[in-house]
Amino acid sequence: MKNNKKKKETMIKKTIDFENKVILAPMVRIGSFPMRYLSLKYGADYVCTCEIVDKRIIKSTRIVNKKLGTIDYMNKDRIEFRTTDYEKGKVILQLGTCDPDLALQAAKHVEQDVAAIDVNCGCPKRFSVIGGMGAALLANPDKIIAILTNLVNNLSIPVTCKIRLLNTYEETIDLVKRIEATGVAAITVHCRDAVKIPVIANGDIFCYDDMEKIKKISNINSFMIARAAQSNPSIFRRDGLLPKLQIVKEYSKLCAKYDMPYQNAKYALLCIWQDHQDNIGYSLVKSKSIHDICKGVGEEEYYYQVLKERNEKEIELSEETRAKQEETYADQCPYIPRAPYIPKNLKHALDESDDKGGKVDNENKKDEKIVVKGDEGKENVHVEVNGNNENNNEVTKEKKSIIDESKIITEPNSQESEKNKHKKIKLS
Incomplete structure (x- = not known):
């Protein structure tokens, strides 16, 4: 206990300002790196990953990928989380968990590469609920409090929580006040008048005019955008939406540059393009690789350029590794001139x-x-x-x-x- 107390005293706590911010919401299969990159590019203040289950993070291996310039958390060939310096200090990892100890172990594993941890207490998706995570936690408020308390007390980065409205207004207010008492940095739900910490509005926000309307009828000034960003991440632009063709081209190029799984890229691009009957939509439907995707949106030349640059980078890294090995072996095995051997x-x-x-x-x-x-x-x-x-x-x-x-x-x-x-x- 003494060691834990000493650790808490010396731990430097980082903070995040959640007032008057616009955030990309966590979305299943959508919140991968290309979507987060474009959202930040077009004006989002923070971006959330899709929900990542605690056990998957714990089992993953952190890899510095010099060839791509990324930090990767890998389970064999599966990318659990990929990030770059571009989103440093702005990416929030949403954690799927129902156990305080596993939650802390997972959060500690990625603590150095994310700006905050958001605990998912609101997702109604079946895969979350059957595991006791997401919205299932709303039926067990004590467990929510235990998870949040453990994270807040032992992490150097902020902790947030995303919940859904409960059956009654009174139940929701009571839960939000208990969550606030754990020391979290923010809560995503409509309850701004009940607590002093920032509350982030989520749902039915499709443009900046929608945000202004919500500000007028409540004290909320921060917003989390989901479906609108899924359709077009340029929703974060104050000057209005960009053409979807420009967006799918940029998204495809990011997938090529950062070697993203084509299945995830295909799903996200089809959500953006929506019309699956025209030439671009049909090519995306039929695509079976990142090369197919780039070719379908007219970026095949860029794809080959990326491959060339990646191969050159790989050769450069191989030469650096070989030079370091030779330097090491030279110290271990100095040259010995020929001379009679004396036992x-x-x-x-x-x-x-x-x-x-x-x-x-x-x-x-x-x-x-x-x-x-x-x-x-x-x-x-x-x-x-x-x-x-x-x-x-x-x-x-x-x-x-x-x-x-x-x-x-x-x-x-x-x-x-x-x-x-x-x-x-x-x-x-």
Whole structure:
């Protein structure tokens, strides 16, 4: 407990201003990187990812993708979350969870790459509800409070919560006040008069005029846009919508540049284009790759340009890696000039002999044999000295002579004759 308390005291808390902001809402299969990129480009203040389940984030591996210039959270070949510096400080990850501990573990994993964590307590989609997540949490307010409290107390980034209206006004107000008490930075729902923290309006906002109407009838000044952005992310432009052909071209180019899964790209583009019977719509329906998509919207040349640049980047990175490896190996394996090899144990024996004035114990050192392993495919060699010489000094002298002249004696194979046993071989 003491360590946790100390950790909280030293943790630097980041903040986000949610007043008077326009935000891309979290949407299933829509809130991938290209949609978030375009929304920010056209004026969104913050962008939300689609709901990502806590266990998927926990199992993912964070990868710095130098080839694409992205940070990727990968489960094998599946992209759970991809981001770049372009949306740094502006991307909010929506978390699907029903467990306080798993929620914190997942949020900690991505904490360094997102601006905030939004807990999904409002999605009515079946895959969320059957797992006890999303709108299912509204039936268990205590669990919502436990999840939010655990995140707020242990994260350095802000925590928000997105809920739906409950059956009665009173129930909604009561829940929102309990959520506010956990220390969250904002809540997405219509209850601005009940709490002091920012409340973000969500739903039925299709243009800036809709936002102005809501401001006049409530104290809400921040908005979260979903369906309108799904149809055309230039909804965030104060100067009005851009042509859809321009949008699908830009979206397709982003998918090519950042190597996005074509299935997700296809789904989002069909939501934007809507008319699936004309030439572009039909080509998108029939597409089976990012190349097909780019070709269908008239951006095939850009696709090939991206491939060329990616290949050049890959070669550049490979050369950098190889240069670093060579530098590392050079330190580990310095160049050694050719010289006679002196076995360490033989050198040690000679040093001992010199220390004793060249005397050798004939009784205890009748034979001295040092074996040196040769290269693969060559015979092993050894130095053999007979300790029964009458003159010990001569023995020592002969040892030194053998080394100085770089001569060693070949150890015979079982099939060699006794004559070859002491054959001298001169080292090169």
